[in-house]
Amino acid sequence: MSRLNEENLRIARQIISAYPKKKSALIPLLHLAQEQNGLVTNEAMTHIAELVDVTPAEVLGTCSFYEMFKRHPVGEYQINICHGISCHLLGAEDVLEHAESSLGVKEGEITQDGKFSFEGVECIAACTEAPCLQVNYRYINKVNADEFDQLIDDLRNETKTEIPKHGTLANTRQKIPANKAAGPAQVEESSRPIWLKRNKEE
């Protein structure tokens, strides 16, 4: 069952309610689906389409535009090795080569145990820490071959627990207490905000 589960459906409704237009919640909801299933399934996209009142094709159009959404399985640990210019200058290609030989799979493939997959990605904004990579979007800076192997061991032995399974994005979510919410600024509501009004009158 890869539609959103009960709990995630509740979260999804909350997310939707923060936006003036439902469709704006599309990307966050796709993340939610990916967090639940490790990837974005067709069923999840159909469910999201229902939730935000668009067609599944529209959800797919958006989903497929963004790199982070995986519509095919990836490893439990998706390793994104930066090959942006700064990392390139400091040996990103070596890291990629090493990953391939060390994991025994090619870019985009999954190791037999289902744990790992890797790919070269564009700049991940850690340029001064080159060469660097992300495992499930957690940074590992200035990696060399040994450190890479150590990292794989730690992940395989589950001793590096701060890295969640693929799909989990942020461990903390924004929560707006009901009594503190200003509420979404509805597109149709066309009056000058009250704090500007007050000032005008003064």
Add this chain to the structure above:
Amino acid sequence: MSNPSEEIDEVSVIIDGQEVHVKAGEILIDACESAGVDIPRFCYHKRMSQVGMCRMCIVEVDTGRGSSLQPSCMMNVSEGMVVDTQSELTKKVQDGVLEFLLLNHPLDCPVCDKGGECPLQDQTMAYGPGETRFVEEKRHFEKPIPINENVFLDRERCILCDRCTRFADEVVGDPLIQFIDRGNSTQVNTFPEDPFASYFSGNIVQICPVGALTAKSYRFKARPWDLEEIESTYPNPLGDRIVVQSSRDQVLRLQGLDSEAVNWGWLSDKDRFSFEAFQSEYRLDSPLVRGGGLNKAEKGGAGLVASSWAGALSIVTDSLKDVNPDRVAFLGGARLTNESQYAWTKLAKGVLGTDHVSADLGDELPAHVLLGLPRATISELCQPNNTIVLLTSDLKEEYGTLFIRLRHAAKAQGVNIVELSPTRTGLSNVAAVSLHPLPGEIGNVAEALVTGDIPREVGGITGEEIANAHEYLQNSNVFVVVNRSSIGQSTTPIIDAITSFQKLDNCRFLPLVRRGNTMGALDMGMSPGLLPGRNTLSSGSAVFSDIWPNLPAKEGADTKQILQNAADGKIDTLFLIGADPISDFPDRSLAKSAIQNAGTVVSVDLFVTPSVYESDVVLPAASFLEVNGSHTNVEGRITPIRQKVTAPGTSRPDWMIASEIAYLLGHNLNIDTPEDVWNEMTSRSAVHGNLGYPHFDNDQNGHLITATGRIPFLPSQERLESRPVDSYAMRLIIGKRMFDHGTITQMSASLRSLAEASQLRINQYDFERLGIDEGTKVQVTSGDRDISVTVKIDDRVPRSCALIYANLDGADPRELLNEGSHSIDIRIDPTVRA
């Protein structure tokens, strides 16, 4: 150019060194085109919003701040603008874009359907660099994939112009095809296993600038240079303008013709692909008579067998010899051209002297509504700030291109739509107000809406909702579009509603008809009491008496009465002119018994419909692709129908059949060509004036006849009492689907499978009250009548209502109709009785 207001709206610009005057604010690419300068383009389409994606139309433009490169589809002209479409830089950029587009485009022009009419191919000849500098591998995709039953997509040929996807989303609101993936991998596709189920999918084939989208019905059939084409009209109620394309006397394709007044180049699939029916093996190609070609039809005897025209016609004329005019009746005629309609009316009312002539099959609005209300054109409806009230069924199902025009009006032309439809429709999400009065209550709802005298609740609508809608009737021009939204509701509440709207100042109407040329049929007198040109039998006989020898003595019966008379054995000869009452008339058993009990039943048709099957003599007629003539649409717009191919076998134009029968009866109708009809008709019809034939030849908008008031609308004297639905019952809506068991759809290979099976549709709330599974068969009863049908959840249906579409496979909702009721209540029994 002498009109001063036009001059004010003009600016002068310099295009390639020539000063020209163009409309202020016009899009540059269009302005250049009207100045005779063609700028290449792929993504730009004048009936859709601009996206500026292909970059092919880039030219050098100087608006006073130095010249710069600008996509001409994204720029509006302004005074003094200097445009160079031929400069070296322009050329270089256009060559560059073209080269880019060709990088990944396969070189399969010789096997491509578009080859020969492909803008990309044409541009390449005209602009592109001769030889490819791209030596790497091209982008690969699986070759054509079906995106629905009728359309194939070849993603390798696609140049990502966004026309198809834009059309789907913007024009028809079916965003089921999308750009998928990003950058160089971008492709058009549907969601997996969710086809492009759009009623308008053929349009994307027409507008695709390359051969990426192809229609199943046309694939590999012909090369464009073999095609001959002619501009014509599709004889549907809107009279959509078309181009008929053929090769070797076979129609291969219908394309939409861009007429400003009507369809803007669009067509619904039902019409576009229907040409297949007219060339199908099912087409009648010789007369048939019952029982072995004997001179006398054998009632209940053997089946229909082929006959000669002489043989068939002699049976017809025998049945008419010395017949009492009161015992002859004619049903149908909406399929015909105006000219053929005139010929048949002349035969019936001028020669045989019967007024029992009716084109209505019991599901149209009364003639006084169709002819008596002040009419508006589609374009008049779509002016900014207008309010359009829809007293209609789902236009997307039945009036495809009108749906498109109104959707555009609501989205882009500042028109407010107030929808009062039995269910949510394809226009609901662009409507300013969408309300769904209980069937039977529309008159009461309209009264409150118009007067602003607002009760707490009426017809299932709250006072608040009505008050909100009432606002839209203030300070704007109000137009009412109305049709027979459900045959489960009588015309009385609709007339009540119209009566209310008539009280508004300057309110104008666009009453819709169900069948193709019903408007023409009325104007040609195919209705009891009417003569051509909106003359009545009582006051207009003098107009015709010199050329119509035997005008009827008294007003004839309407459709229902004609059928009743036939069923009662009071009709000796019943003509069905393209009419299939067994399938269409609300009371099916009456229709059946009429046909069985009439003396001789003569069908003039293209196919063996259920009614044709029961007829005694069948005369094969030519279709609109095979005749010349004209069509009248719901606006009263007359446009030409032009012959493109020859009719199969010995089938003949309808007018010729009428003329022949008259001749055999010893009368000369004086009709040898459609033009003869036209000349006679226009000489007598003040409505048509002296329109020359074919007057409207080259005007894609045709000619509008505007006379009103000759046949007055008969307002209701008293409004129908409100009749709430009790809590155990549901009110029945009988809808129409674009694809159903209608003959043409069923005879078209591309369309046949698109018709669904009959279902009872109710909303989630009512469904849950039933406590059964979706798809369960239930017993539906109304009084002592019942049908069994499966249930489907459909949240477009309002609470306490149930929708069944007519003329689908399975349960026939007509079985539930009750003589004389204004609306039908049903009960649903979850357990089907054995």
Add this chain to the structure above:
Amino acid sequence: MTIPLITTSRWGIEDGHTLEGYLRTGGYQGLHRALEMSPEEVHEEVKQASLLGRGGAGFPAGIKWGFLPPDVWPRYLVVNGDESEPGTYKDRLLIERDPHQLIEGCVITCYALGLSQCFLYVRGEMAHGQERVAQALNEAYIKGYVGKNILGTEFSVDVILHWGAGAYIVGEETALIESLEGNRGMPRLKPPYFPASIGLYGKPTIVNNVETLSNIPWIVEHGGEAFAKIGAEQSTGTRIFAVSGHVKTPGVFEVEFGTTTFRDLIMGEQYAGGIRDGNSLKAFIPGGASAPWFYEEHLDIPLEKSVVDNAGSMLGSGAIVVMDDTTDIVKACHNVVRFFSRESCGKCTPCREGTNWLEKILDRILNGYGRLEDIDLLLDVCDNISPGISWPPKQTTICPLGPSAVSPIASALERYRSEFEAYISLSVDATPVVLTGGAHE
């Protein structure tokens, strides 16, 4: 004058990202101060500060704010935290280490301009950043710095944390808006040139970069004039630069804007510490991957917008990437071109097809299948994407991404053409391997 740290002052403070740490170090003083002023006065301070946008284009924030059409409501604020331009590394640190400063900047901006809702768009890959912002927002809501009746006033605004999902082009402001609307992140057509008139949901919208907004609390607290006194006349305040690549001590530095030079940053001991391993400088990218390259002779140019513009490049997003003499220029060039090719949104033909073609030609040259005519071909394809190959670039495209791919090629070929030729001279075959066929499956 010693230059204060304006935006990075809390980077060294362990709990600078918490509300407690933030308040302890003077946080939310700008907001208090702002609420004592009228919205117009706050806007005036920002104008006075001449704060240039830090997202890449360097447009003055105060002036952009003035483009909001009067009396069209609601208006929105969209914060551009999509940082993905290769070499750029500063917004992520501002988000992770000082989220409250950013939030404070957002709230003040909404107050000043009457913006009714703020969307803080954080690049999807920055999971930690999102956590930090979420935590900070949660605290700030509870204490009334954000949300309904901020600090007990009538001023209310929600700040919504929004996640991206991986697409560089979404950093372009109109693509950002499309993405925020749940669409494919494809840039909108210009005009309108600024979303200030027609933006999110078709309503007036201010889009500002994370660093830009992180300056706002300081400006409001200390006054626009104080800010304008720092830096050069037209490039005021301080600015954050990331220096990466072949330097001894790569790092992210907040320096005085407009007066500091490239030499200071790249060679200075307190900054990047010079070229690594005693090597010499071959080239450097002064402002992110889109910028034409600079060389030795440009080192003394100050980090001043107009001076750098006039020298034929741009400061862009504050990303300085240094290449030493061991650098394989063809590979570096290929790397940057590949980036643009992969990140093209695909909307317009020259960018979608052209950048991909450039990448393929470079691929071929690197793989030993180069032909001498490929160099002219590269330049001609560049010319078709950006006619004239000049700076600032002319474009046949909707947004500047396509033309950005031209910069590295033009730069590399101008100075190091011989390296391309060297590859080509080693080609195994003068004719390419893969020839196109209309192969059908």
